Amino acid sequence: MKLTLLACTFGALLFTALPRAMAASFDCSKAANATETLICKNAKISALDDKLQQTYMESLAVVAPSSKKALIEEQRHWITYTRNVCQDETCLQQTYTARIAVLARNEKDIINKLSCVLPNGGTACTNVVAYRDPSIRIQSFNQSLAHAKHSGKIISCGRLISLPVGTVGSNNRFGGICTLSDDSQRKTVEICDDDMFGHFELQPGESQDVSDKTLIDFTYEHCFGG
Known part of the structure; x- marks a missing residue:
């Protein structure tokens, strides 16, 4: 009984010590590139990713039907051409913060x-x-x-x-x-x-x-x- 209890305790400690994938708007087990891997390994950036996803969904909910396609395309472009070109945590933090600020305006129309x-x-x-x-x-x-x-x-x-x-x-x-x-x-x-x-x-x-x-x-x- 003591050996079983000791083994269970050691297993729990080992599990706690292992690095875990942080929550993110994508599946960290399927991180597609170095940028996504960096997001998953950093708690602060992963939290920003969660906040961005929430803000994006709120923006989608209020945008006019005529601008919805533009917002979706804009977000895809941001992921490909802005987020994914970051090579360090500082760039990601700045990039996420700026994008969240834009989306948080909840503009009904996407206008140039x-x-x-x-x-x-x-x-x-x-x-x-x-x-x-x-x-x-x-x-x-x-x-x-x-x-x-x-x-x-x-x-x-x-x-x-x-x-x-x-x-x-x-x-x-x-x-x-x-x-x-x-x-x-x-x-x-x-x-x-x-x-x-x-x-x-x-x-x-x-x-x-x-x-x-x-x-x-x-x-x-x-x-x-x-």
């Missing part, structure tokens, strides 16, 4: 902000659209990189704007502050392209915190002409 700005070199006010989801142009940016035979790949964008020209359906010029991965090195870049004339430009960026005006001027200068 429209403003009118006078770019450097411009003679009239130019319409500027600032996208809430900065990831929607990543595939196009990478196609432009490949067409220009430029090495590397855009893996994330923190800012995206467009300078629409003419009527709906005409050419849009897009500019982004993005992360370029090249030979296992990551660097911030300013990039722009369009859908019609084949404009494309890429230059080093100082940081993801560059001002909207700087990005607008870059896009206007390099990708706005006909």
Whole structure:
């Protein structure tokens, strides 16, 4: 009896000492990449993941039917192009905190902000659209990189704007502050392209915190002409 009790006690202590997968919005036993593994091993980040999932479901419940698809796509993009490019706990904490703040606004409509700005070199006010989801142009940016035979790949964008020209359906010029991965090195870049004339430009960026005006001027200068 004493041996049985001792064995049970030792087993319980051993079980307690073993690392356990933390709660998360996905099954930790099926973590698909290094980022998900990091989330599951860190209690603080896993708690943020739980909070994000709850906030996302609340946002889905109040968003207008016309914006529901956009919100779902935006969340998928955030997972792929923002969360999954983090390589350490600090990045994940900052990324989760920022995303939770956006979702917690519980906006009924997912709307990109429209403003009118006078770019450097411009003679009239130019319409500027600032996208809430900065990831929607990543595939196009990478196609432009490949067409220009430029090495590397855009893996994330923190800012995206467009300078629409003419009527709906005409050419849009897009500019982004993005992360370029090249030979296992990551660097911030300013990039722009369009859908019609084949404009494309890429230059080093100082940081993801560059001002909207700087990005607008870059896009206007390099990708706005006909």
